[in-house]
Amino acid sequence: MIIICEAKATEAQIGELERTIRGAGLDIHRSDGEEYTILGVIGDRNRLDMGTVTLMPGVREVVLVTSPYKLASREFHPDDTVVRVGETCLVGGMEVAVMAGPCAVEGEEQIEACARAAAAGGAQILRGGAYKPRSSPYSYQGLGLEGLKMMRRAADRYGLAVVTEVMTIELIDTVAQYADLLQVGARNMQNYPLLTALGKAGKPVFLKRGMSATIQEWLMSAEYILSEGNPDVILCERGIRTFETATRNTLDLSAIPVIKHLSHLPIIADPSHGVGTRRFVAPMARAAVAAGADGIMVEIHPNPDKAMSDGPQSLTLEEFGLLMNRCRIIATTIGRRLGKTR
Amino acid sequence: MIIICEAKATEAQIGELERTIRGAGLDIHRSDGEEYTILGVIGDRNRLDMGTVTLMPGVREVVLVTSPYKLASREFHPDDTVVRVGETCLVGGMEVAVMAGPCAVEGEEQIEACARAAAAGGAQILRGGAYKPRSSPYSYQGLGLEGLKMMRRAADRYGLAVVTEVMTIELIDTVAQYADLLQVGARNMQNYPLLTALGKAGKPVFLKRGMSATIQEWLMSAEYILSEGNPDVILCERGIRTFETATRNTLDLSAIPVIKHLSHLPIIADPSHGVGTRRFVAPMARAAVAAGADGIMVEIHPNPDKAMSDGPQSLTLEEFGLLMNRCRIIATTIGRRLGKTR
Amino acid sequence: MIIICEAKATEAQIGELERTIRGAGLDIHRSDGEEYTILGVIGDRNRLDMGTVTLMPGVREVVLVTSPYKLASREFHPDDTVVRVGETCLVGGMEVAVMAGPCAVEGEEQIEACARAAAAGGAQILRGGAYKPRSSPYSYQGLGLEGLKMMRRAADRYGLAVVTEVMTIELIDTVAQYADLLQVGARNMQNYPLLTALGKAGKPVFLKRGMSATIQEWLMSAEYILSEGNPDVILCERGIRTFETATRNTLDLSAIPVIKHLSHLPIIADPSHGVGTRRFVAPMARAAVAAGADGIMVEIHPNPDKAMSDGPQSLTLEEFGLLMNRCRIIATTIGRRLGKTR
Amino acid sequence: MIIICEAKATEAQIGELERTIRGAGLDIHRSDGEEYTILGVIGDRNRLDMGTVTLMPGVREVVLVTSPYKLASREFHPDDTVVRVGETCLVGGMEVAVMAGPCAVEGEEQIEACARAAAAGGAQILRGGAYKPRSSPYSYQGLGLEGLKMMRRAADRYGLAVVTEVMTIELIDTVAQYADLLQVGARNMQNYPLLTALGKAGKPVFLKRGMSATIQEWLMSAEYILSEGNPDVILCERGIRTFETATRNTLDLSAIPVIKHLSHLPIIADPSHGVGTRRFVAPMARAAVAAGADGIMVEIHPNPDKAMSDGPQSLTLEEFGLLMNRCRIIATTIGRRLGKTR
Numbered sequence A, B, C, D: 001m002i003i004i005c006e007a008k009a010t011e012a013q014i015g016e017l018e019r020t021i022r023g024a025g026l027d028i029h030r031s032d033g034e035e036y037t038i039l040g041v042i043g044d045r046n047r048l049d050m051g052t053v054t055l056m057p058g059v060r061e062v063v064l065v066t067s068p069y070k071l072a073s074r075e076f077h078p079d080d081t082v083v084r085v086g087e088t089c090l091v092g093g094m095e096v097a098v099m100a101g102p103c104a105v106e107g108e109e110q111i112e113a114c115a116r117a118a119a120a121g122g123a124q125i126l127r128g129g130a131y132k133p134r135s136s137p138y139s140y141q142g143l144g145l146e147g148l149k150m151m152r153r154a155a156d157r158y159g160l161a162v163v164t165e166v167m168t169i170e171l172i173d174t175v176a177q178y179a180d181l182l183q184v185g186a187r188n189m190q191n192y193p194l195l196t197a198l199g200k201a202g203k204p205v206f207l208k209r210g211m212s213a214t215i216q217e218w219l220m221s222a223e224y225i226l227s228e229g230n231p232d233v234i235l236c237e238r239g240i241r242t243f244e245t246a247t248r249n250t251l252d253l254s255a256i257p258v259i260k261h262l263s264h265l266p267i268i269a270d271p272s273h274g275v276g277t278r279r280f281v282a283p284m285a286r287a288a289v290a291a292g293a294d295g296i297m298v299e300i301h302p303n304p305d306k307a308m309s310d311g312p313q314s315l316t317l318e319e320f321g322l323l324m325n326r327c328r329i330i331a332t333t334i335g336r337r338l339g340k341t342r
Helices: A011-023 A050-055 A108-121 A145-157 A169-178 A192-198 A215-226 A255-262 A271-275 A278-290 A317-333 B011-023 B050-055 B108-121 B145-157 B169-178 B192-198 B215-226 B255-262 B271-275 B278-291 B317-333 C011-023 C050-055 C108-121 C145-157 C169-178 C192-198 C215-226 C255-262 C271-275 C278-290 C317-333 D011-023 D050-055 D108-121 D145-157 D169-178 D192-198 D215-226 D255-262 D271-275 D278-290 D317-333
Strands: A002-005 A027-032 A037-042 A059-063 A083-085 A089-091 A095-101 A125-127 A161-165 A181-184 A205-208 A233-237 A267-269 A295-299 B002-005 B027-032 B037-042 B059-063 B083-085 B089-091 B095-101 B125-127 B161-165 B181-184 B205-208 B233-237 B267-269 B295-299 C002-005 C027-032 C037-042 C059-063 C083-085 C089-091 C095-101 C125-127 C161-165 C181-184 C205-208 C233-237 C267-269 C295-299 D002-005 D027-032 D037-042 D059-063 D083-085 D089-091 D095-101 D125-127 D161-165 D181-184 D205-208 D233-237 D267-269 D295-299
Touching: A002 A011, A002 C002, A011 A027, A011 A037, A011 A050, A027 C027, A037 C037, A050 A059, A059 C059, A083 A233, A089 A095, A095 A108, A095 A317, A108 A125, A108 A145, A108 A317, A125 A145, A145 A161, A145 A169, A161 A169, A169 A181, A169 A192, A181 A192, A192 A215, A205 A215, A215 A233, A215 A255, A233 A255, A255 A267, A255 D278, A267 A278, A271 A278, A271 A295, A278 A295, A278 A317, A278 D255, A278 D278, A295 A317, A317 D317, B002 B011, B011 B027, B011 B037, B011 B050, B027 D027, B037 D037, B050 B059, B059 D059, B083 B233, B089 B095, B095 B108, B095 B317, B108 B125, B108 B145, B108 B317, B125 B145, B145 B161, B145 B169, B161 B169, B169 B181, B169 B192, B181 B192, B192 B215, B205 B215, B215 B233, B215 B255, B233 B255, B255 B267, B255 B278, B255 C278, B267 B278, B271 B278, B271 B295, B278 B295, B278 B317, B278 C255, B278 C278, B295 B317, B317 C317, C002 C011, C011 C027, C011 C037, C011 C050, C050 C059, C083 C233, C089 C095, C095 C108, C095 C317, C108 C125, C108 C145, C108 C317, C125 C145, C145 C161, C145 C169, C161 C169, C169 C181, C169 C192, C181 C192, C192 C215, C205 C215, C215 C233, C215 C255, C233 C255, C255 C267, C267 C278, C271 C278, C271 C295, C278 C295, C278 C317, C295 C317, D002 D011, D011 D027, D011 D037, D011 D050, D050 D059, D083 D233, D089 D095, D095 D108, D095 D317, D108 D125, D108 D145, D108 D317, D125 D145, D145 D161, D145 D169, D161 D169, D169 D181, D169 D192, D181 D192, D192 D215, D205 D215, D215 D233, D215 D255, D233 D255, D255 D267, D267 D278, D271 D278, D271 D295, D278 D295, D278 D317, D295 D317
Parallel strands: A095 A125, A095 A295, A125 A161, A161 A181, A181 A205, A205 A233, A233 A267, A267 A295, B095 B125, B095 B295, B125 B161, B161 B181, B181 B205, B205 B233, B233 B267, B267 B295, C095 C125, C095 C295, C125 C161, C161 C181, C181 C205, C205 C233, C233 C267, C267 C295, D095 D125, D095 D295, D125 D161, D161 D181, D181 D205, D205 D233, D233 D267, D267 D295
Antiparallel strands: A002 A037, A002 A059, A027 A037, A083 A089, B002 B037, B002 B059, B027 B037, B083 B089, C002 C037, C002 C059, C027 C037, C083 C089, D002 D037, D002 D059, D027 D037, D083 D089
């Protein structure tokens, strides 16, 4: 932390500042410039509240020199983290992972068709909601445990791993029994008790970005999981909220290179939730791969018009196959390989 | 739900639409205009997914005629809801409620000083965090149960009710034992399992608006609580996220008249979190009262520069007293009475 | 400008930095701390591009210590600026100014009725559009010169000053002939050639905040006018763009105390454009006065349902009278006086 | 326009509505459903103000069935518009256009180096600012006419077309003498007098999206140009303003498929302004091509660290060459060809 004093700060004000800093057990490097005095604070930045110092008399500005997250930062961990999901899928290395499946598991037949198409297209991971967070209490809330079991069986038939959302601490054990990757939904990105519990769950975590979360806040949420001892966190950009109404959210693809720069954690893009309309999904999925995403998550459905949840943003199984072919070539362009080797 | 067909929609497409609607157990009123056909759907709108219909061939636009929330709407419940908090405080009637206290409970002495100043200023409710949601896992997380007990004791000494945040389902019973009003923080506004549980908690709920929640989503979250049988929900505007960085959030005071128009639930403003800087709190608190808020929540601290959490936005006890005097007159101007009668 | 070097910056990198700074004719105060070196740049900050320095090897962060605007800052000009509009109205002192009138001038009768009601309610300034910026080329674009003349005549009959928008450099002289206060619309806040020309216009300027302008950018635009020699700039908050759709914009009332803190220029609030719906205008106008605005601008219309432009947000003449009575008392509460003395 | 009446609308209210509609010279198709009456308005929608009707007693909701722009819509003009820029470059067909050059023209040597590198990388159009809109009146404002001439000479030596910004109506003729494509900057997207004048300029127009413009508003601004008789408008996405601060703006790549769906006009992406930091430009340029952009605009500089304007976001000439190679393959993947044939 660096404290820049006001030009007109008195020696008494600076003295009070120094006492406050030392009182928190920290050391000071003082530099008196021509126009202002600068105090460099030496020691653990968490011992002093930045906001409080900011408001003290004589203070012009406080600059944090270190990022508020540590374990999630690339400074701390220069090499890319590669997360193993299920037995064979590695996320974050040279492969671009593909997660595909329906928004919600609706029945044996539907999830079977999706798993088959996902595997045929080259996906390694089957997605699907069993417990659904819905903004209306009157909307379809998912099949629950039955859905989990159906998804596991379908995934196993096609050699796929499983990712699904876990909404409460009580459900972690149940979901972890059937899924290989535990998803935290956008609405729970700052549900700290849930993050803390997932830090001890023993399975990799798929952390969606909150609807209006800054990249820094997102990495802070990852830090909650990492600091409990779970190193396997995969981030997922799924669109942020802006004033634009032509798309459901604004998929922030620039988050991909930014995260790659600031952190070592893998980052996936979810264009289906990002745009919310089927016809815009494929271009954005291609764009995500071109931007360097470590994977894409795509909603597919054997019959999107009849889907019980988020049908309008699901690709048909044919559209998905075509998209995979194009993404595969784009991945090659930037020296990567997309999906399962066939 | 009203479905407006495309000008060039074929009779086959319209027929398929009609089959889908009837298949969901709904009825149709068809009107063939000069340029387009309109289908009015009659029956429970939750039986048909708007998104799915939107994507069907021949559909130009789908209009929802009823709001997605019902119990929270003023249409359903024309009279203002008045919520009793503790034994004597009524929120939502002609009185403007005042909730004051520190961001976090830090110790007996601090909460005692706050309670005394709160009561002296005319507040009816003592606020304070015992379990704190913090964006960093390394930040101060609150005194927990000890903090709850301290707050209850201090409140009782001055005849105040208590409001405090509950972050997980497991803590509801504990918190409800000491608090009169259970707060849902902005980050948990869409934590549906928590909302559902609070709908059965038997105590009034104080629902903060999510950082990027639309007013409609906010009312949908209230609907989760109401639909479980708890009619006592108080809404709290605490600032939304925008591009502006001069204030921590943008306090959306226009939400006050909008909520009054759409809903019967009381609405409170929290200028402290809204602006995040002490010097901007008082003007915004006055503005909230002038805009017709049913109450204000203000952070106060006997020594803001030493506060362990959010000190920079806390008023000193003297500033709070002065603010109350001004707000009292403003309330009178619009025919209301602020705070406790003295 | 303060340059904080990276912990691992080499002496060669720091040397290159020092050469660049000195090459721009600036001086350096160097301070070598335990963890990082800090370079304080002494001299005119406009001689060095912050962005360029930020990207140089070895640089961690660049902090600007002075604000990018000067003439608009309260540091430079500690006392409140009071702007004379027309012969008798002073904006920015202890009086709270009231500007009222229709969105667009539509005819003699309409503007006459508005002027009469404005004066009766205590307004000092008549507003009205003669040249209208419309987002559609097919919308009503205003009466032009005829409208200006009508507005001037009506204003004169009731002893009011006139404010109206000027959209192009070519029109400045014409508009200045009839108006006392030249309005820059939100869409033109960063039309720098127009601002520069208004800096030489010899009349006070009413600068609306751009739809997505930060407060800093807004003050920079004021700086364009001030730096050309025109000291008479009045700022106007009229709502910013956010994700919320229940109101047309989000009226950012916290901009009022923030501007009061950062600048000496008067600030007015325009709730009519801020919310866009008649029933929400009065509460927000009251709130603006309570928040400390130096004035309010309100749209009124003798028959809002028949207005040719923005009718839905205009108050009826009766509603306006009632609002003025309430605002007058609120102004008194905070030690000010609203509108014309009667 | 379709007017949905309230369930409790009286026959008198509906009668008054019908009179208002007929009074505006429009026809009505009335449909009385079980729950509400619907009035379909037949005729030119610009004759009736939507807002006014919305506020009339008995009205629940007004739905616009036609888009507010016409000439810019794909409905009106189903085939893609291909704009010829200079003698040989076609924008909007199967080729993906490349525009490259410095932020600002700084001198003969710099623009010569950029033009050479642009041509070598396969660009068809040289970009560069001669008249610069700067948020500070104290910042470098460009070389003006001298800069235009330098750019033209450099472009001619390498067979490139020229695009540059025009900020005022008075400068259109001058700029049009040297440039092949006239750029409207983001800050001027709603400068309607400028748009109208460009509609008669006889040269193609490059219309940047405003910082907080919705896609609909952007197309409305294009409509201003088209409706004056100039069919050659190219749109440019350059980032929108959001709460995220890690990038300068949020490049909204989903605008590409959305524009392709709603309009026939070509759309280009400008990742340099979108992200504002050199290291994030290349991934976003690749992503734009993958998303189906009709071209990309990239800032390059022979020595970005010494640039006078926006240096931090300019690619070096080597980085640009590498980027072109990758984008060329990505374009092929989706059946297109990037840049000049070599």
